[in-house]
Each structure stands twice: as structure tokens, then as C-alpha cells.
Amino acid sequence: MITDMKRYNIYFMAGLMILTVITACKKIDAIHPHDSIDLNTGFESISDALKWDIGTYANFRGAQSIAGAVTDIQADQLNITLSNGNNNTDLYKWGAFLQAGDVGGTWGNYGNITQINIAIAGFKTIKTTSAADAAKLSQYTGDLYLARAFYYHALIVRYGKAYDDANSAAANPGVPLVLTYDINALPARASVKAVYDQILSDITTAEGLLAGVTGAQGAHSFNIDVATALEARVRLHMHDWAGAYAAATKLINSGKYPLVNNLADLQNYWYNDGTQEDIYQCFASITELAGGNLTFTNFTNSTKAYNPSYLPTKSIVDMYANTDIRKATYFSNLPVNINDVKANLNLVFKYPGNPAFYPKGTISNGVNASKVFRIGEMYLIAAEAAAGNSDEANALKYLNLLHAARVAGSTINASGTALTDAIRNERTLELAFEGFRLDDLKRWHLGFTRGTPQNADVLLGQGITLTIAATDNKFVWAIPPYDMTLNKNLTQNPGW
Numbered sequence: 487m488i489t490d491m492k493r494y495n496i497y498f499m500a501g502l503m504i505l506t507v508i509t510a511c512k513k514i515d516a517i518h519p520h521d522s523i524d525l526n527t528g529f530e531s532i533s534d535a536l537k538w539d540i541g542t543y544a545n546f547r548g549a550q551s552i553a554g555a556v557t558d559i560q561a562d563q564l565n566i567t568l569s570n571g572n573n574n575t576d577l578y579k580w581g582a583f584l585q586a587g588d589v590g591g592t593w594g595n596y597g598n599i600t601q602i603n604i605a606i607a608g609f610k611t612i613k614t615t616s617a618a619d620a621a622k623l624s625q626y627t628g629d630l631y632l633a634r635a636f637y638y639h640a641l642i643v644r645y646g647k648a649y650d651d652a653n654s655a656a657a658n659p660g661v662p663l664v665l666t667y668d669i670n671a672l673p674a675r676a677s678v679k680a681v682y683d684q685i686l687s688d689i690t691t692a693e694g695l696l697a698g699v700t701g702a703q704g705a706h707s708f709n710i711d712v713a714t715a716l717e718a719r720v721r722l723h724m725h726d727w728a729g730a731y732a733a734a735t736k737l738i739n740s741g742k743y744p745l746v747n748n749l750a751d752l753q754n755y756w757y758n759d760g761t762q763e764d765i766y767q768c769f770a771s772i773t774e775l776a777g778g779n780l781t782f783t784n785f786t787n788s789t790k791a792y793n794p795s796y797l798p799t800k801s802i803v804d805m806y807a808n809t810d811i812r813k814a815t816y817f818s819n820l821p822v823n824i825n826d827v828k829a830n831l832n833l834v835f836k837y838p839g840n841p842a843f844y845p846k847g848t849i850s851n852g853v854n855a856s857k858v859f860r861i862g863e864m865y866l867i868a869a870e871a872a873a874g875n876s877d878e879a880n881a882l883k884y885l886n887l888l889h890a891a892r893v894a895g896s897t898i899n900a901s902g903t904a905l906t907d908a909i910r911n912e913r914t915l916e917l918a919f920e921g922f923r924l925d926d927l928k929r930w931h932l933g934f935t936r937g938t939p940q941n942a943d944v945l946l947g948q949g950i951t952l953t954i955a956a957t958d959n960k961f962v963w964a965i966p967p968y969d970m971t972l973n974k975n976l977t978q979n980p981g982w
Contacts, residue, residue: 535609535612535622542601542602543769559796561934562954563919563937565799566946576588586982590966596664598633598637600664603664609626609630624695628699629692631695632692642678642685643929645660646661655679659977660677663681672973682723689716703763704761706767712765715863718733719867721733721871727874731871731872731880745763745891746763748811753814757838759854768856770854771842772845780852782835782919783833783835789823791822797940799936799937800937805914810892811893817832818838824944827943829943838850862888866884866909869885878905881905885908885909931956933954934954935952936952964979965979
């Protein structure tokens with residue numbers, strides 16, 4: 487499970503050289519072999535713990551910059567253009583095109599989990615000499631547990647079946663639970679239920695350790711509100727309606743994160759990385775950039791037009807009312823030139839690049855700070871959880887609070903199946919292109935027909951009108967072939 491590169495990364499971290507130059511790495515390389523961790527020198531002081539904490543955040547930020555794009559390509563709201571360059575086309579086409587080697591990216595979370603496991607063990611050996619240092623160590627430890635919970639949730643939603651109930655979750659294979667560092671371990675897959683139980687255990691531990699770390703708009707470090715937001719998300723996936731509702735409404739009722747209700751502020755929120763609704767936003771600056779995302783835009787100076795790799799379907803654009811402030815924020819009708827086909831089309835404009843992150847007068851680099859948890863998601867969780875718990879009054883309450891903020895003067899009145907559909911539609915509108923769609927379809931047990939394209943002349947021919955059944959095995963990703971070969975205790979998911 488641990489490649490040579492991952493071993494090097496583990497060693498790099500253990501040597502406490504997270505942010506240093508290559509020459510320093512070579513000096514450490516001469517002292518210890520790659521497959522050993524010197525805990526005696528790696529965890530001596532609170533300053534050592536801080537370096538590990540910095541590394542934890544660096545890894546976490548790197549994971550977020552690529553997290554959503556791949557699953558959205560596989561789902562139903564995007565079309566691949568002719569200028570794509572054959573990137574992720576097999577995901578887009580499904581069927582026999584989509585092979586096990588195409589879906590290994592999220593599995594790389596195990597590299598980050600390994601580093602976290604080393605740090606959790608190492609932090610226990612650090613002796614603090616003041617109350618202030620003890621508090622810092624507790625906070626850094628809480629960061630580790632919360633990050634591990636996040637990574638395991640990302641793994642289980644992609645490589646395990648949906649959590650429908652405790653009995654089926656106990657029977658279905660999930661992902662290996664690796665909680666201590668052992669380079670020789672070949673763990674089998676734990677059940678879906680066991681993985682979710684561990685995620686909740688890690689969140690509970692993190693909540694205790696971060697209880698004194700207050701949340702704030704646009705926080706760049708973990709705190710009690712971030713832990714609560716992850717808990718709400720996880721419990722929603724578990725159909726723990728009461729637990730998801732309690733966590734989501736706790737954040738809503740705190741009043742710290744008011745909803746944006748006008749176009750100018752919503753565009754500023756997305757384009758310039760505003761923080762009003764953000765429970766956690768990854769740090770970024772012009773000198774410490776997050777991963778750029780030009781796949782939705784990609785302005786070309788030579789043609790004075792855009793050349794995106796992916797276009798939103800006409801169907802998803804048309805789902806938004808013209809009075810919905812999200813429509814003029816998430817999309818922009820702009821000139822495109824794709825393989826010399828010229829047209830004005832709607833582009834995904836949710837991530838145009840923050841002007842603060844590239845030199846004035848230059849073309850956007852597509853960098854925006856990742857919004858990992860925001861209050862809009864919490865309103866949707868509260869509404870869906872209330873409906874799941876047969877509390878239609880509160881389901882409508884939280885659904886309409888969000889909806890009215892985005893579509894002034896509009897109210898949704900629905901019950902029963904119509905209410906469920908309305909909540910799902912609002913979730914689709916609010917969270918479009920943030921990496922939720924494929925996971926939502928999977929947990930709702932819904933198939934799809936990919937939406938009507940805007941202009942087929944600029945698109946890859948295969949996959950435009952694809953229809954996928956809810957039972958398609960490839961909603962659940964394959965265990966990467968390398969790991970299947972290395973670890974004979976692993977079993978593959980059906981259909982791969």
C-alpha cells in the first residue's frame with residue numbers, strides 16, 4: 487500500500503524537514519533508511535509538533551485543490567470538449583472505457599493518513615513544560631484526528647457502497663482501516679460500518695481536543711465548528727437524521743455564518759474568496775497558491791476567447807431561474823474558440839481565479855481558495871435530515887431559508903416525495919461543481935442521463951447523452967491495481 491515515494495514522504499516528515507530544501511533532506515537521508523522513523527528525534531518538543539501540524543495542513547490543502555473535479559466529470563452536469571486533451575475521458579464515458587487504473591487518486595489519502603498515524607503516536611511522547619504548550623499540543627492532536635476522519639470519509643464514499651442501514655453497512659466491504667504505522671502491514675478491507683464508526687470516533691476525539699478553539703468566518707485552521715460540519719456531513723451519509731440535523735442546525739443557529747442574499751456579494755464570495763459563509767477555507771496567497779483550475783475557463787490571448795476542457799450542460803444551466811443569483815455567479819456567457827469552432831457559450835465561472843493571486847495585468851491562473859465547509863451545505867443537510875426524520879415543517883424551514891437567500895421572494899411549498907425532490911434539486915443548484923454530485927446520486931440510489939449539451943460541435947462525441955442506471959457498479963470506484971497486486975488481503979469491488 488505504501489509506495490517508495492510515500493515512504494520517502496513519511497521519512498521526509500519524520501525528519502521534521504517539511505518545508506526545507508533538498509540539501510537538508512539529503513543530510514537526513516544519510517542518517518536513517520527510508521523505511522524507519524526515528525521517533526526519538528522526531529518528537530522532542532512543541533516546535534516539532536508545530537512542524538508536523540504545518541505539514542498536515544499542507545497535505546490537506548493539496549488534497550482539496552483536486553478533490554471535486556474528477557467526480558463531477560463522471561457525473562451528469564458536464565460535457566468534455568474537443569480541447570480536453572484526453573484527460574479523464576474514460577471516467578466521462580463509463581462502461582468498458584472506465585478501468586481500475588483511472589480512479590486511484592483518492593486512494594492516495596492513505597499517504598496522508600500514514601503521516602497522521604505517525605504523528606499521533608509521536609505526539610504522545612512529547613513532554614510539555616507549560617499549560618500553553620499543552621494546549622497547543624492538544625490542538626495539533628485534534629487537527630490530526632479531524633484530518634484523518636476527513637480522509638477516511640473521502641475514501642469510504644468512493645470505494646465503499648452507500649451506508650443505507652447498519653446491517654447492510656456491516657456486511658459490505660469498505661476500505662482498510664490503518665490506525666498505526668506499520669510498513670509491513672497488509673490490511674484487509676474493514677466493513678463500511680466499521681469505517682464510519684472509526685470516522686465518528688475520530689471526530690469525537692477531535693471535538694474534545696478542539697472544544698476551546700472557536701470557529702470564525704473563513705477560518706484557515708481546524709476548530710470546533712469545522713469538526714461539527716464534518717460530523718453533519720458524515721451523519722447525513724449514514725442516514726443518521728437526528729445526528730445530522732443536530733450538527734447542522736448547531737452551526738446555523740450560531741449565527742456566525744449568515745447567508746449571502748445579493749448578486750454582488752455572492753460574486754465577491756466566489757470570485758474574490760469572500761468568507762461570510764465559510765466555516766473552513768483553505769489558506770492561499772499569491773506566494774502560497776492552491777491548485778489552479780483552468781479547466782472550466784482557460785482564456786487564450788491569441789484568440790481572445792476561452793478554450794475550456796469542460797462545459798456545463800444546457801440542462802444544468804437551465805435549472806436555475808433567471809432571478810437566482812447563483813445563475814449569474816456560477817455561469818458566464820463568453821466567447822469560446824474550441825478547435826476553431828467559435829461560439830458564445832455558458833462557462834462554469836464559479837472558480838475564475840482570485841485577482842489577488844496573480845499579477846495585475848496578466849491572465850488569470852484559475853486559483854481560488856478551496857471552500858471545504860460552508861453554511862449553505864449545512865442548510866441543505868438540515869433540510870434533508872429533517873425530511874428523512876418525517877419533520878416536514880423544519881425541512882421546509884431550512885430549505886426555504888437557503889432558497890429565499892438565493893432567489894428573492896421565492897418560496898417552495900411541497901410535501902412527501904415532492905419535498906424530497908425539491909431538497910435534492912436545491913442541493914444540486916447550490917453545490918454544483920463542488921464535487922458532491924456523484925456521491926449524492928450514489929447515496930440517493932439514482933441513475934442519470936447526462937444533460938442536453940449546449941453545442942455538440944465543440945464536444946467529444948462519446949458520452950454526450952450517456953444514460954447510467956442507479957445499479958451501475960462503477961458508482962463505487964475500484965481498488966487501484968497496484969494495491970491489489972501488492973496486498974493479497976484486499977478484495978476488488980464488483981464490475982472492475
